[in-house]
Amino acid sequence: MKKFFISLLAIGFLGLGFAQNLTIWTHFGDAELDWLQDQATSFENVFGTPVEIVKIDLGEIKQKMLLSAPEGEAADLIVPIPHDQIGEMAVGGVLADMSGFATDSYLEDLNTQAQLAFSFNGKLFGLPMYVEGPALIVNTDLVPNLPTNFEDMMAQAQKLTTDDGFGFLYDIGNFYFSYVWLHSNGGYVFGRDSNSDLVASDIGLDNNGAITGAELMKKFRFDYGLIPTGVDYGVADGQFSDGSLAMTYNGPWAIANYKDAGINLKVMPVPAMKDGTEFSGFMGVQGILMNQFSTNKLAAANFAKWLTRPQAQISLALLTGKIPSSNAAAAKVADDPIIAGFSAALANAEPMPNIPEMGNIWGPMGDALTVLLDSQDSNVSEILHEAVKQIKGQ
Numbered sequence: 001m002k003k004f005f006i007s008l009l010a011i012g013f014l015g016l017g018f019a020q021n022l023t024i025w026t027h028f029g030d031a032e033l034d035w036l037q038d039q040a041t042s043f044e045n046v047f048g049t050p051v052e053i054v055k056i057d058l059g060e061i062k063q064k065m066l067l068s069a070p071e072g073e074a075a076d077l078i079v080p081i082p083h084d085q086i087g088e089m090a091v092g093g094v095l096a097d098m099s100g101f102a103t104d105s106y107l108e109d110l111n112t113q114a115q116l117a118f119s120f121n122g123k124l125f126g127l128p129m130y131v132e133g134p135a136l137i138v139n140t141d142l143v144p145n146l147p148t149n150f151e152d153m154m155a156q157a158q159k160l161t162t163d164d165g166f167g168f169l170y171d172i173g174n175f176y177f178s179y180v181w182l183h184s185n186g187g188y189v190f191g192r193d194s195n196s197d198l199v200a201s202d203i204g205l206d207n208n209g210a211i212t213g214a215e216l217m218k219k220f221r222f223d224y225g226l227i228p229t230g231v232d233y234g235v236a237d238g239q240f241s242d243g244s245l246a247m248t249y250n251g252p253w254a255i256a257n258y259k260d261a262g263i264n265l266k267v268m269p270v271p272a273m274k275d276g277t278e279f280s281g282f283m284g285v286q287g288i289l290m291n292q293f294s295t296n297k298l299a300a301a302n303f304a305k306w307l308t309r310p311q312a313q314i315s316l317a318l319l320t321g322k323i324p325s326s327n328a329a330a331a332k333v334a335d336d337p338i339i340a341g342f343s344a345a346l347a348n349a350e351p352m353p354n355i356p357e358m359g360n361i362w363g364p365m366g367d368a369l370t371v372l373l374d375s376q377d378s379n380v381s382e383i384l385h386e387a388v389k390q391i392k393g394q
Contacts (some may be wrong), residue, residue: 002246020296021050022303025075027058031319034081036307043306049299058082062089069094069293076300079307080129080286083117084352089289090120091356094288097123101301109310111295117285117351122195126287127308128325130316133283134170134177134251135345137258138266142246149246150273160246167225169240170249171233172217172373175365176352177249180270180281182213183350189361190353201356205365205386214372214380221304222376229373251344252321267341283349285325316324364390 028036033055040051054063054075057212061078062085063232068074074094089095090383102124107115114128136153138146143158144232147153157167171177179189186209191202204210219226237254242263258265286302292298306312311363313324317333323343324330333339368387372378 016124021052021300022204022296023057023075024051024053024077024079024303025061025064026053026079027056027061027081028079029055032316033158035281035319036317039307039312040303042305047299047302049303051303061085065089065094065289065291066092069291072293072295074291074293076294076296078289078291079302079304080288082352083126083128083285083287083360084354086118086120086125086289087355087358089123092124094292095125096292096294096297097125098127098290098301098304099124101290101304102127106204106305106308109326109328111325111327111330113283113346113349113351114285116196116288117283117354118287119196120354121197126289127304128285128287129308129313130322131285131325131329131346132252132323133281133342133346133349134180134249134281135267135342136247137240137250137254138247138268139240139243139245140200140266141243141266146268147271149271150277153271154224154226157247158224161226162353165244166226166239166246168220168247169231169236169245170227170294171236172220172231173366173369174233175362175369176282178217178369179350180249180279181216183281184277184279185209185212185216187213188350189358190355191372197324198353198355200355201392203388205361206388208319208383210384211381214369217369218372218378228343229279252323252338255321255338267338267345269341269345269347274385278348280346280348282347282352284352287325360391360393364388 007337026036036053040053044050057283061081065074066089086095110128113364114131116124118124118128143156147156160167182205187207188204190198190200191204193199237250241257241264242247272278288307290300290304294300310326310329313326313329314332316322317324317329317339321338323339324333330343356381364387372380374382
């Protein structure tokens, strides 16, 4: 018990033996919810603090926090929530700054992008738990020799596109997935200032790099003949599950279904071009938020730390395949090929912007992708310039 007590102090837990109950809101279900309940039970056994877990649909959490927190009717913690949802809540004043609860050792062990994802206006508004985002997923029965570079990937994809199957498909009209091509060539959503804060007025979705990336997308359809009109997430996902698609670009949420379908697969980054250009797109981070109006912040902070300690992240990763935000935890599960593949793909990914202005991006960019992919003669530069004008309200 003495060694255990010392280890708790070493990772920054604050005090022992709280009486006031904690309330948690979560969108977790199934195995994840069981894991959270187990963690709450073990936390109560150590600290004496009961934890009530309330399941709420993810799409309802932000609005409930904005309306209920000032009235004293919201949970102490949200466990977890995607980082791109924090901006509006931070501006609304319902999130506590957790910088004071994050020890130096915790921050040093934290994935850099994960920390950036939960930072807003110079404050840390959440403790990251795990990261997620797309990678290249390969059916190894159809592609026994993994592509060594992007040009090889395209050549194999073209060869495997026949009357009976497809070489490479993904949800090409979805900006979340297609950002990889724009970003890797020098495009960006928002720039950052000297403090690494996002600058909403600095939009790089129509610069030369973004135009180059969008031209590559047109090649997928019109030059390489890979992605026909009408392909969306459901089509690509279904074709891969059926075993008729060789390669797709999707996230860890899809892996369970592919395995259930009996697909032998490999997860890897989109291979770099022969000239050395590497590909990286969006990444998401899910973490724990604290209610600014909570009257039990000390116990809430301790439970947040309990859930984000490396041992907890390792157990969640082994149970669900989620990629830990803790570098120490990630190293412990690096021998899992799925986790390792997504980790490699997300190593240089960009956290989706977490400022409220990100909401202005999706519509215009989705429309732009639809128009530019509609014809081989589409003017990519004009289309992207018009999209950015719409985003800026011009």
